Amino acid sequence: MEVNDALSDKAKKDLLLVARARRGDGKAYAALMNRYRDTIYFLMLRMTGNASDAEDLTIEAFGKAFRSIDTYTPDFAFSTWLFRIATNNCIDFIRKKRMSPSALDQQQDDEEEITASLQSDLPGPDEIMINDQKVKRLREVIEQLKPIYRDLIELRYFREFSYEEIAAEMNIPVGTVKARLNRAKGLLYEIYLKTEKR
Numbered sequence: 677m678e679v680n681d682a683l684s685d686k687a688k689k690d691l692l693l694v695a696r697a698r699r700g701d702g703k704a705y706a707a708l709m710n711r712y713r714d715t716i717y718f719l720m721l722r723m724t725g726n727a728s729d730a731e732d733l734t735i736e737a738f739g740k741a742f743r744s745i746d747t748y749t750p751d752f753a754f755s756t757w758l759f760r761i762a763t764n765n766c767i768d769f770i771r772k773k774r775m776s777p778s779a780l781d782q783q784q785d786d787e788e789e790i791t792a793s794l795q796s797d798l799p800g801p802d803e804i805m806i807n808d809q810k811v812k813r814l815r816e817v818i819e820q821l822k823p824i825y826r827d828l829i830e831l832r833y834f835r836e837f838s839y840e841e842i843a844a845e846m847n848i849p850v851g852t853v854k855a856r857l858n859r860a861k862g863l864l865y866e867i868y869l870k871t872e873k874r
Contacts, residue, residue, distance in 0.1 A: 687753035694754055697745055709738055712755060714833055716762050717861070723766050727862040733769060737762035820867050825860035832857060 690711070696704035716737055720730035741748075741761050748757050818829050831837040831845060843850045 684753070687755065690754040691750050694745060694748060697742070705742060708754070712758055713738070716758070719759070719762065720766055721861070721865055723763075724770065725865075727858060727865065729769070731858070733762070733766050737765055740765060817864055817867050821860060821863055825856065825863060828853070828857050828860050829864070 690708065693704045693708050697708065713734060717730055717734045720733040720737075721727060724730055724733065737758065741758050744761075748754060818826055821829065827846070828842065831842045832839075837845065839850050839853050842853045846853070848856075
């Protein structure tokens with residue numbers, strides 16, 4: 677796979693993972709998913725306003741991307757391609773869920789806005805979301821969680837523990853870890869919405 681010199685170092689590393697994934701390397705698929713799962717999840721959450729739908733749509737986005745990974749070309753970053761798949765899939769989901777004309781008009785506006793942002797010359801969505809200001813803002817929101825949820829978020833998303841490692845660290849079953857993390861993400865979104873309205 678020929679590397680586009682205009683790509684960032686992160687995007688070039690993604691290309692290496694994509695090449696390995698195409699050869700059937702499961703660890704490469706896992707690495708790509710770990711890199712972008714949370715960013716995709718929060719994008720889906722923002723678009724749907726529903727934690728359960730966001731979780732399902734995140735899984736669907738990776739499923740669609742991985743099934744068609746052979747069609748990806750390095751003319752642009754893998755993250756941009758993945759975000760486009762996730763966004764288009766989410767827009768389709770919302771359209772099916774809300775079939776009223778006003779909702780469709782709103783989704784058309786949203787689609788145009790998202791498409792414009794993907795086609796602009798600004799940094800990719802992953803680079804925009806992962807900057808100092810956003811991390812600081814996220815930290816402020818996380819601080820408002822109860823300690824039990826705050827610790828889970830810290831271990832999972834900042835220290836990058838696996839579910840099994842968190843279960844061992846907190847002495848709770850893996851299923852409880854997953855359930856509490858889902859609850860924590862839902863609470864985070866609620867807090868975020870409240871603070872944005874101030």
